[in-house]
Amino acid sequence: MIPVNTPLLDGNERAYLLECVDSGWISSEGPFVGRFEQAFAAAVGRKHGIACANGSGALDIAVAAAGIGPGDEVIMPTFTIISPAASVVRAGATPVLVDSDPDSWNMDVAQIEARITPRTKAILVVHLYGLPVEMDPLLDIARRHGLQVIEDAAEMHGQTYRDRPCGSFGELSTFSFYPNKHVTCGEGGMVLTDDDTIAEDCRRLRNLCFQPGRRFVHEQLGWNYRMTNMQAAIGLAQLENLDAHIQRKREMGAAYQAALRDLSGIQLPLAQTDYAESIYWVFGIVLTAARQIDATEIMRQLADRGIGTRPFFWPVHEQPVFRKQGLFADESYPVAERIARRGFYIPSGLGLTATDISEVTSALKHCLATPS
Structure with a gap:
């Protein structure tokens, strides 16, 4: 049987994992998490990387950090994995859909503007299968209508749009490190942003919204979406061979x-x-x-x-x-x-x-x- 996906683990994955085991740092507190966040953010041209448990978790965090909630609408493609829509719906917002371009299979950007209403808060871009969405007209629409852009680049590790890295557009972007991705941790995800305040929000949301000084007193609900040191070790080794x-x-x-x-x-x-x-x-x-x-x-x-x-x-x-x-x-x-x-x-x-x-x-x- 030739499986639909076979990952390639021929770099420093084994050495970095053994370093985790030998040091005893296997939890999310280990040093590989920060190293992976910094290296991946740099590779995509972003200021901040927030590693998390999986790509779906990254979307949950991004939607929450963007302030999307009940009564809001988010324009996105109908042709995509369910995860982006699920994050929007769980936030209490409504996905507003557009059809696909028949050639690239990505969202048809020409349909976006007609779907904007007074309730529209964001455009959630999902790049699919190998080619990115046409970003220039989409970003122009977002600017003219004052909309946020969340870029789901789960499948775009190493891809560029007009020589600019995918995942570097909009207020927030997300990646997945599932085994079929160009960079894998087995499971894992990343939220990227250039905004210091949004980055801090994402870190808090990833970690149950613990508070400094009053760890177990919570003012906000978050998730336990932490990435382990072992996942990050594999991800860093993979990134070296991107x-x-x-x-x-x-x-x-x-x-x-x-x-x-x-x-x-x-x-x-x-x-x-x-x-x-x-x-x-x-x-x-x-x-x-x-x-x-x-x-x-x-x-x-x-x-x-x-x-x-x-x-x-x-x-x-x-x-x-x-x-x-x-x-x-x-x-x-x-x-x-x-x-x-x-x-x-x-x-x-x-x-x-x-x-x-x-x-x-x-x-x-x-x-x-x-x-x-």
Whole structure:
């Protein structure tokens, strides 16, 4: 079986973990946490990094630190993992959705302005799969309407928008360090900001809102979203190899593009736009209308041949948990609905070998060989 993701742990991960064990510093108080925060913030061009337990926790903290709460609206894409919308809903605010661009699969920035109301407080940007959202017009809209920008860059480690690091835009940005990311801690996340006050708020929210001098007296509710020293040790080792990881991902993406470009009835990911070159966080495929077969069936056939796959994200407006809460009734976003049903991604992890890529493409060609 070729899994959909295999991480690459070939740097200082083992040495740094042994340092944690030998020193006894395995909790969130250990020195690797601060080292990782500083190094990651510097890599993204931010002043402050606040490490936390996972990417979803980073979003919870960012939404709270932005002051988003009941009565507020947050504009965001419908085509994304559920986490950003869940953070907004848990805060008592309402996600206001926009559809996807059919080529990049990112949020369609041209739809944002029409969704702004007097209750709109922020735009939550989610960069997807390998290419960033087109930020210049989005930032212009935010400036003109006095809106905050929260940038979910969970999948964008090492990516740039017009040579500026993703995660360096807006009041706050967030990252995830799940095992399928270009920098992984196994689990983990990071909130980044340039604002001293927001950074202090984030640190407090991450740590149960303990108070100096009166640790167990709480004026505000927070979370235990602390990152351990062992997680941070792995993350720091991974960060040291980020440039090599990006190069490897682009080489893998180019190999897939070359092997699959002549297959009819499929849409491959954009290799580049005028503002970015894809880093191929995952290599996605969308079946076109010319193919009668659906993504679920192709994924089943690939599984039978030992190839791991994963479906595309399911649109926020179609999530049963939100529909039960009365959200998004009668809303439709046709591009997101189509790519969610017709899209999937093939093995894309950093541990993938050239032989693996050859086997994956051979199996995919076999499964798609039947005339549409």
